[in-house]
Amino acid sequence: MTLLIAVLVIALFGPFLTPNDPAAIVGAPGTGPGAGHALGLDYLGRDVLTRVLWGGRSVIWLSLAATALCFAIGLAIGLTAGYAGGIIDPVLMRTVDVVLCFPPLLFFLLVATSVGTSQLTLIVGVAIVLSPGMARIVYSATKETATRGYVEAAVMRGESTPSILRREILPNILPPVIANLGLLVTFSILLIAAVNFLGIGIQPPAANWALMISENRPIVSINVWATLAPAAMLAALTIGVNLVGDAFSHTLGRTETIAEAVATPAGPATPSFSPTEVT
């Protein structure tokens, strides 16, 4: 928790703490840490500390936006497919499976080459890549909940479908979904970082942790801090988000519910995300 707050403070308020311009070239490229420049200078001679303080904002807002969008897509698909049944269920879920089959980075290369790179493509792309996992979790939880007596009682008294979804099903599938949200934020941070590192996402000269790692690779032997500092910040951020997510689902006291929802998939496959897939 403290870890996450520290990283967030640095990322969000960092720009106010430094007087320097992140894009200003202040000295010889690759100068090591010294007076005035605690972490030295990068491959173009810009102040690393300043750039680290600036570089978190885009990482965080991009991943949060992508997560929010992904959450919305996943919830809509999962609820519809899980509750409607009939022909809608297989059509939606097989589509989801197809998207799940694409390697995320390949998908990005495809999008980047066809649409071009912008922050919007980045957000939408990440949301699309990650939403099948969310959709699957929502789907199986919905399927399980839809056969419960209270849902059937609501059907019998003639409640409208949106009302059933909102009042009877949604509140009861939220615990596993929310618990998954922490993981989702982590994945989107990593994915966005990976994409930025490859140069598909945010373009130089913007300050961005992932981009900094990529840019400063050539001078890693001259000023190691130029790559190490942003890498450490990324690591701290993902770990922090993860720990907070865990703590959150524990305090919800819903760990059994999560296990239940995940252990009883109504479809042929369970969500199959692993960090290795992303990095």
Added chain:
Amino acid sequence: MNDHGPALKVTDLTVVLESGRPVVEHVDLELAPRETLGLVGESGSGKTTTGYALLGFARPGMRIASGEVQIGSESIALHDEKAARRLRGRVVSHVPQDPATSLNPALRVTAALADMRAGGATSSWVTDSLTRVQLPATREFGRRFPHELSGGQQQRVLIACALANEPPLLVLDEPTTGLDVVTQARILDEIARLRDQREVAMVYVSHDLAVVAQVADRIAVMYGGIVVEQGPTSELLSRPRHPYTRGLVSSIPDHRVRKVVRGIPGVAVGIADRPDGCPFAPRCPQVVPACSAGVPELASDGVRSVRCIRADQTPPLSSLENTSGSRPADAATLLSVEGLRVAHHGRGTTVVAAEDISFEVRVGECVALVGESGSGKTTIARAIAGLHPPDGGRMSLGGEELAGAVRGRSRELRRRCQMVFQNPYESLNPRRRVIDEVARPARLLRGMSGRDARAEAERLLERVRLPAGIGRRFPTELSGGERQRIAIARALAAAPSLLICDEITSALDVSVQAAVIELLTELRRDLSLSLVFITHSLPVVASLADRVLILHDGQICEEGSVEQVFQTPRHERTQQLLQAAPAMSDLVETTGGGAQQLPASSR
């Protein structure tokens, strides 16, 4: 054999949680060779824990604090893990509750049996063991895997496994729960036969007093972790001394005697909420302040023992009046079902769950649909409720056509037909307060204002005898019996004329089941409510229903008044069901004489 003294003597058995809270306290049991002791109690009574402790085993999170078991001439301290290990299999063995999950799915029958036999097994021994439990001793059968056996066969294999080392004592933990009545009857016969032939003493653990009454010579009744009463079966059942035993006997319905079941008020105590003193005191009709002073001593007269300071005050089982009352023989038809056909449609396959179902329910009448699992009874109920659109046939309620799907029905029809679901743990929205859950149908279907609906909900919660203030709570904080009452209140909130009850008591303890049946009987009388009552239990039918439909393989195989069907069953299937259903009436003689044997009660 009797010269050996008792086969089993357990003294001062206490099992505690890791926190030190007792689960089972100071249990003393004694068992003669070839005797069967029934250990009876409701959920949370500690009966299963006691059963395990006889093998020197405590489930995770529990610990045997004290206790000594004397078997033959040997005496073993149960809390000594090493010593207790010598007991298992050789001296005591265990037949577990759920046969399907208790057999190793990767072992063939022969291997499973051989695995149990100390010192290796010969093929002739395997053949003998299979024959002993009346299983086919063929090579083909021995090569089967557990999933290729029926539930009854699995249980027989487990019994054979338990007998592998010829222990003098067998602990059976609910060996027939989960099996259908007919299979249950066969297993019970098997157990009785084994006991007579093999000189095995048995401890039979069960929640079902009617089943225990059939197999046990003596019964020990447990409540809240202590044995409250112990004595020979027929004496204990016909003249219970402990008020809990009396309550338990009164709450068991019986299909041979049409009697009014009486529930025990309140909820069985769990491990966490046991009161000081007598654990039954909060539910006891004859409680005095002294009851909460301490757990009463077990008073014994040599044959029977009871743990109650006012045992001599326990009234005899009496005045079990019969339920015949207003039988609306000429009332108008409310629900009419004609030629109903319901199927399950899977991917490319169609399974017909019910076919050619026709029946009528008159105003104020209770019609029971009875059948084993898979007989289609629940599917029929769901079709009437509009949750499973039928493939053919017609249904009408009060003269109005009932559309197959709920969405095609008018608000008035939706209001008049309500359902109570099987599993009380899943039938209430865990995220909604009880009062809102009950008020919703009144608002939606009767057009009440929010305030009126809540007032109506409060009234109904009181009507189903739930304590005041329960409306503010969430269902997860409540017991199964309480939840089922709320589900009934929710159905009543629509002011229905037809109530469909789908196995609503099957997940409940007997004393709670009896209280729910009592409530339904009362509601029927006061609100002239018609019921379609789905159940697999014949005794429950006898205590509640007017007419009964026996279902088999999706078809009605017999139909008639309860008296008629139970007295003179015509269909082979009905006869089987009736024979298999355990009944206590042979053993229990009521002193009040209010109970009527069915032949006398014919209209």
